[in-house]
Amino acid sequence: MKTIKRIHPAAYHPIADLITYNPLPSHNLRQIDPFIFLNHHGHQTYPKNNNGLPFGPHPHRGMETVTFILEGDIMHMDSGGHESVIEAGGIQWMTAGSGLIHAEVSSEKFKKEGGDLEILQLWVNLPAKHKMTKPKYIGLQKDEITSFKLDNGKINVQLIAGEWNGNQGSFETISPITLSTIHMSEGSSLTKEIPQEENIFFYIVKGAVQVQGETIPFRNLVEFNNDGESLTVKASEDAIIILGHAKPFNEPMVAQGPFVMNTQQEIMQAYQDYQAGKFGTWDH
Template sequence: MRTIKEIHKAHYHPIADLITYNPLPSPRLNQIDPFIFLNHHGHQVYKPNNNGLPFGPHPHRGMETVTFILEGDIMHKDSGGHESIIEAGGIQWMTAGSGLIHAEVSSSKFKKEGGELEILQLWVNLPAKYKMTEPRYIGLQKDEITAFSTDNEQVNVQLIAGSWGEYKGSFETLTPIFMSTLYLNEGAIVTKEIPSDENIFFYVVRGKVKVMGEEVNYRNLIEFENDGDNISFQAIEDAVVILGHAKPFNEPMVAQGPFVMNTQQEIMQAYRDYQMGKFGSWNH
């Protein structure tokens, strides 16, 4: 079994009127290669006639975003011409690659009517060989994503990428990566084989779980040692966990603003290319 290296509590960093907690990066943890950044927005309730999510047009290069919509919705538009509204239970996977401009805002319906909102966004690094790959975007609604149950239907698995037993995730990824959302009933037990040379991303979104004898509350990220091929955990109360794993790239990483590259020189080039309009035009 893997052992826990450290538990990292998410820090409160509100963005306008959006409740936001950020466990990665933190003062004691730069990345869990290739997982580099997580924002946890909500849970909160928006009143009718609200402004919704505040993420207007902005650029990205050199990484991918995985967005988990637990409550509410998110309207995506980008300079590649992709546009969608993904609702509760849906997932977005965007490969910024060589560069694009996108906006992530709430639908006009949500802004008019209000309601519950809880959305998480995880940034996944791209290796040097894929930094300048062509951008792409896929958004899937809840019923389009592979889902199954384990532990006598006490665990509901949303399989986003990679494989689990005979099941295959709904997103094809550039690099081998496993990503899932787990919905656990109180008392549920999950045991999963994960090769020791892969890094684990384990974040408790809701509820409380017991991992290797330690109780871990929601809004906490677990950093594991690479000393075993299995993890096991139990839900102390109903819980939601994001579980991912992948081999580290072991490459230099320079992250600045919305860009994630291998060198400072590449970061400066990204800013120049963006200013020169090489990320596409914004016609929305």
């Protein structure tokens, strides 16, 4: 069985009027290679005629963003010409690669009508050899994403990437990665085999779960040791977790603002390229 190394509570870092908790990175944990950043926005209820999400046009290079829309919606626009509104239960996967500009805001409908909102964004690193890959964006609605049941229907797994029980995730990834959103009913349990050399990303979004006999409430990130081959999770109450695992890159990482590269020189180059207009133009 895999053992817990440390439990990391998410710190409260509001952004404008957006409730935001951030468990990674923290002063105790820089990354769970290749998982490098998580923001948990909400849960909160927006009134009618609100301003929506505050993420206007900004650049990225050298990493990927995976956005989980649990409630509410998110409108994506980028300098590659992609545009979509993804609603509750949907997922966005954006490969920033060599660089692009994007905005993540609420739809006009959400800003007018308001409603519940809960959205998480995970940053996944790219290996050095793929840092400058061509940017890409795919947004999928809930019914377009692979899902299957476990424990006599008491668990629903939304398989975003990778393979699990013969099911294939909905997004093809540049580096091998398994990633899922798991909805667990109280009393349910699952066991997953995870190779010892892979790092585990395990975040409790809602409710509480038991791992190794320890009850862990929501807004906590669990860091595991690279031991054992098996992870067992029991739901102490109705719960949602994000579970990912992948082999670490074991490369130097320099993260500064919206750029994640391998050297400080590459970070400086990213800023220069962005200022020189090499990330495309913003004409939305």
